[in-house]
Amino acid sequence: MTMSLGPYAPFIVTSYAAAALVVALLIGWVIIDYRNQTERLRQLERSGITRRSARSAVDAP
Amino acid sequence: MWGTYWEWDARLTSVLILFLMYLGLMALWRAVEDPSRAARAAAVLTLVGALNLPIIKFSVDWWNTLHQPASVMRMGGSTLDKAFLIPLLVMAVAFTLLFVTLHLAAMRNEILRRRVRSLQMMQASRVAFSSGVGTGSREENASKGAA
Numbered sequence: 001m002t003m004s005l006g007p008y009a010p011f012i013v014t015s016y017a018a019a020a021l022v023v024a025l026l027i028g029w030v031i032i033d034y035r036n037q038t039e040r041l042r043q044l045e046r047s048g049i050t051r052r053s054a055r056s057a058v059d060a061p
Numbered sequence: 062m063w064g065t066y067w068e069w070d071a072r073l074t075s076v077l078i079l080f081l082m083y084l085g086l087m088a089l090w091r092a093v094e095d096p097s098r099a100a101r102a103a104a105v106l107t108l109v110g111a112l113n114l115p116i117i118k119f120s121v122d123w124w125n126t127l128h129q130p131a132s133v134m135r136m137g138g139s140t141l142d143k144a145f146l147i148p149l150l151v152m153a154v155a156f157t158l159l160f161v162t163l164h165l166a167a168m169r170n171e172i173l174r175r176r177v178r179s180l181q182m183m184q185a186s187r188v189a190f191s192s193g194v195g196t197g198s199r200e201e202n203a204s205k206g207a208a
Contacts (some may be wrong), residue, residue: 011066023159030166037173044180049187051180 063127071124075117082110096175 005012067073086106093099121128132140139146 026163030163030170033170034166034173037170037177040177041173041180044177044184047184049180049184051176 065127068127070127071120072117072126072128075113075120079110079113079117082106082113086110096178 086103089106090099090103093102121130133146133149141149
């Protein structure tokens with residue numbers, strides 16, 4: 001069963017496609033940003049730079 | 062809906078201004094390097110921009126342009142047919158939940174970004190300390206930095 005969109009079909013389809021693209025880009029942006037930040041944090045911690053709270057937990061007897 | 066892609070209609074124009082304000086806010090946030098100064102400037106711009114919200118809401122009542130007068134949230138109930146009103150409300154709830162989810166995820170990213178920044182500053186100060194920069198007078202440090 002197909003839905004007949006009439007003469008406004010190009011406008012409707014373009015609008016839905018644009019909205020879906022923007023939402024997908026937003027979700028992708030947030031996911032990629034999270035991966036980048038966790039990777040940079042991991043690199044810094046690997047090179048021995050840690051937060052004071054993490055250091056005190058390690059240094060504690 | 063109204064047979065046009067764009068019209069200088071009161072609602073469309075006021076929402077366009079809101080969109081431009083969002084872009085300005087993002088540009089301002091990225092233009093200032095110090096996060097606390099950027100946050101203060103962004104907060105001021107946000108408060109000024111909030112004045113646009115009631116203008117957007119009441120624009121359709123104040124100016125008689127292409128957009129119809131208020132038809133969902135109005136005294137005496139909605140004038141929309143249920144066939145339109147229910148999907149509209151469902152999508153409004155769905156996009157609100159999506160926005161809240163993305164906002165929480167972006168807040169987590171911002172916390173991580175600030176943590177990375179403070180660790181990088183700690184790393185830079187360690188490098189400066191181990192190379193002796195920062196322990197002498199300003200002139201001595203400048204000459205060490207130049208060397």
